[in-house]
Amino acid sequence: MKFKLLIKLLAVFVMVMAIIPYSSNGQRAAAFSDQVIQQGAVGDDVIELQSRLQYLGFYNGKIDGVFGWGTYWALRNFQYEFGLKVDGLAGEETKNKLVKASKYNKSHVKEQIRKGNKFTHYGGTDLNKQTAPKPKAPAQGQAGNQPAPQQGAAPDKVTAANTPNGFSQNDIQLMANAVYGEARGEPYIGQVAVAAVILNRVESATFPNTVSGVIFEPLAFTAVADGQIWLTPNETARKAVLDAINGWDPTGEAMYYFNPDTATSAWIWGRPQIKKIGKHIFCK
Amino acid sequence: MLRGILIAVLTIGIAGTAIWGYQEHREKNAILQNAENNYQRAFHDLTFQVDLLNDKIGTVLAMNSRSSLSPGLAEVWKITSQAHNDVGQLPLTLVPFNKTEEFLANIGNFSYKAAVRDLDKEPLTDEEYNTLKKLYKESAKIQNDLREVQHMVLDNHLTWMDVELALASGDKAADNTIINGFKTVEKTVESYSETEFGPGMVGIQKSDENFQYLKGREITESKAEEIARKWASPGKGAEVKVTGNGEGSDFGFFSVAIEDNRNNTQSSMDITKKGGYPIWYIVSRDVDQQKISLNDASNKAIAFLKQNQFENLDLFESAQYDNMGVFTFVGTQNETRIYPDAIRVKVALDNGDIIGFSAEDYLKSHHVREVPQPKITAEEAKKKVNTNVNIMEERTAVILNDLNEEVLCHEFTGVLDEDTYRIYINADSGLEEKVEKLNNAEPIYEDAV
Numbered sequence: 001m002k003f004k005l006l007i008k009l010l011a012v013f014v015m016v017m018a019i020i021p022y023s024s025n026g027q028r029a030a031a032f033s034d035q036v037i038q039q040g041a042v043g044d045d046v047i048e049l050q051s052r053l054q055y056l057g058f059y060n061g062k063i064d065g066v067f068g069w070g071t072y073w074a075l076r077n078f079q080y081e082f083g084l085k086v087d088g089l090a091g092e093e094t095k096n097k098l099v100k101a102s103k104y105n106k107s108h109v110k111e112q113i114r115k116g117n118k119f120t121h122y123g124g125t126d127l128n129k130q131t132a133p134k135p136k137a138p139a140q141g142q143a144g145n146q147p148a149p150q151q152g153a154a155p156d157k158v159t160a161a162n163t164p165n166g167f168s169q170n171d172i173q174l175m176a177n178a179v180y181g182e183a184r185g186e187p188y189i190g191q192v193a194v195a196a197v198i199l200n201r202v203e204s205a206t207f208p209n210t211v212s213g214v215i216f217e218p219l220a221f222t223a224v225a226d227g228q229i230w231l232t233p234n235e236t237a238r239k240a241v242l243d244a245i246n247g248w249d250p251t252g253e254a255m256y257y258f259n260p261d262t263a264t265s266a267w268i269w270g271r272p273q274i275k276k277i278g279k280h281i282f283c284k
Numbered sequence: 285m286l287r288g289i290l291i292a293v294l295t296i297g298i299a300g301t302a303i304w305g306y307q308e309h310r311e312k313n314a315i316l317q318n319a320e321n322n323y324q325r326a327f328h329d330l331t332f333q334v335d336l337l338n339d340k341i342g343t344v345l346a347m348n349s350r351s352s353l354s355p356g357l358a359e360v361w362k363i364t365s366q367a368h369n370d371v372g373q374l375p376l377t378l379v380p381f382n383k384t385e386e387f388l389a390n391i392g393n394f395s396y397k398a399a400v401r402d403l404d405k406e407p408l409t410d411e412e413y414n415t416l417k418k419l420y421k422e423s424a425k426i427q428n429d430l431r432e433v434q435h436m437v438l439d440n441h442l443t444w445m446d447v448e449l450a451l452a453s454g455d456k457a458a459d460n461t462i463i464n465g466f467k468t469v470e471k472t473v474e475s476y477s478e479t480e481f482g483p484g485m486v487g488i489q490k491s492d493e494n495f496q497y498l499k500g501r502e503i504t505e506s507k508a509e510e511i512a513r514k515w516a517s518p519g520k521g522a523e524v525k526v527t528g529n530g531e532g533s534d535f536g537f538f539s540v541a542i543e544d545n546r547n548n549t550q551s552s553m554d555i556t557k558k559g560g561y562p563i564w565y566i567v568s569r570d571v572d573q574q575k576i577s578l579n580d581a582s583n584k585a586i587a588f589l590k591q592n593q594f595e596n597l598d599l600f601e602s603a604q605y606d607n608m609g610v611f612t613f614v615g616t617q618n619e620t621r622i623y624p625d626a627i628r629v630k631v632a633l634d635n636g637d638i639i640g641f642s643a644e645d646y647l648k649s650h651h652v653r654e655v656p657q658p659k660i661t662a663e664e665a666k667k668k669v670n671t672n673v674n675i676m677e678e679r680t681a682v683i684l685n686d687l688n689e690e691v692l693c694h695e696f697t698g699v700l701d702e703d704t705y706r707i708y709i710n711a712d713s714g715l716e717e718k719v720e721k722l723n724n725a726e727p728i729y730e731d732a733v
Contacts, residue, residue: 033577035576035577035578035579035580036577036579036580037577037578037579038577038578038579038582038602039602040578040601040602040603040604040609041577041578041579041604042604043574043604060702061702061724062727064725064727066725068723068724068725069699069703069704069722069724070702070704070724072704073676073699073704076676089579158728159727159728160725160726160727160728161605161725161726161728162603162604162605162723162725163723163725163726164603164723165720165722165723166723168726169726169728169729187550187568188550188566188568189541189550189552189566189568192566205385205386205389205390205393206382206385206386206389207372207385208368208369208372209368213369213372214372217372217373218323218373218374218375218376218448219375219448239606242605243566243630243640246610246628246630246642247612247626247628247642247644247645248564248566248628248640248642249564249642249644250552250554250564250566252529252533252534252535252537252554253534271532272530272531272532272533273530273531273532274529274530274532274533275527275529275530275533275539276527276530277539281530283530283532284532
């Protein structure tokens, strides 16, 4: 609660700062929170970091709120140019220098993000000239749709997300669908396990080499065969998939699993069994 | 009068139902036919690819000039991958067809390895030539078996939908002609599976090291529980369950599940029987609000690893997913990064607790290695890197190459336009072992409402 209040206060403060011409007596790391920002971080501080680095011309990427490689190199270049320790971490000293050297028009940036506009935040040019409205989405079914409710729904949050190397958000979504369809009644660890089996199959030479190939292999998963894969997965399934992709394999490298109560194939019983998680038996 | 109307209504009703039923029936058949055709295409395509494979291996055998051998082998590789793709589209998951798929993968790997190497400097050895000959014979046999199945399918109008039904209904699977045909193919391959692929062919998958480097004595079930309790530190009244591994596992482990109802937290953990090492650990609970930074979290992860005697590790990657920080650590030995020794730690960003840990890779591969001196210097290696890449960082590293062998490399991290790359140059041969494009954050695609 306190945290939110603080953010609100900061927002007001920054807006005031943006209106009043910048003077030397306002030299404090006013907007950044006091965290050390490191690669992989996500959030408002990263948006500010990217905006400020762009203001100085170090960062040419999109201001999306995810501290990726582009931001990393920009920060290091900044640290190098300004005689700071080059470590790619935005600590106290770096942030102070950055605030001193650059301007950050928070309300403007936030507004652009909220509207989904394409924009940049370079210094020395009128910010309003650096934005382009979002291309209109193709017309929806109902005519005369009102923009009002959409305004309220679109938050001014980060516009990108970290994804594990080699997987897109959509791959994760597809896997979450499969996991939810197959194992939504299972404990969390059982859901991670199902996701891990999908990945083990992708790795294996005897199965298709892609996530979609494995999931849609005929008769491989009952949830695919009976259409349950198209249920909307919940957050738990998605988290389980992320864990599996990030390297958690609770199955001991299993290739198959089955529910002993419903399995009809005699063959599956013949596979060497590794362990049981929830209702599923996992085997080689 | 009333009767007349009733009769009329009923007649229309019956006629309507009949028409509707017929339409449904037609639609269902159309869909079934569609699915059937997909299977048929995949199957006939598979036999075609195997035909092609056999021919191609035959031609490669007859080739002499190095300049035609490389493309020939590359083609073999391509064909195996297509055949593999076709198999993936057939409803064979529950039919033992693994050996055949493995066989295809092996040919693929073998031909890839031979195709990409410089055959002028390293021509095919006699042994490899003999392997190729054997593969030729085997593929001929598979081709023959598959053709027989194909003939039966065409002659008797066998449908794959029947296979699917037979498989779905379980034990009746035994008396389906197609399935039997594939079983014959599988037997053929099995009898040949002893083929010598020559040295350096470590097998198709990362060989299962089975924790061969672990030291220590077998632990008991109660010791496993003690370890897990120390990790999860559950409150009183938490339910703890310990189970041993199943018989099919290659290594011994205990699984511990702790259910703490008071704070709605489930912790699970696998521990090796030998030595009692934690393989992985996951806590399932809600993490609602971020209170600490990713940087604080990474410090927590580092402290945690130290506390659990995992030493000589470098923080390699960090990333925030929702309100969790995931950190990847890799081993170091004399300033050389050992990538196969990887550990992952997940930290909740609300209170900094460790809510995930995975050391399977590390435990399987970590041992004191003889890291040789690089034969070529970093400066020499740098010359092998694409000149357009602006190199920002360099170090030495041990990585697993395409053939799953550990090789010492010079690692360069560099930027080309907007993208960051990691480039590994073999420190022995100067070969460019691997070039990785590092992920950029992916935009969140909002629904275009």
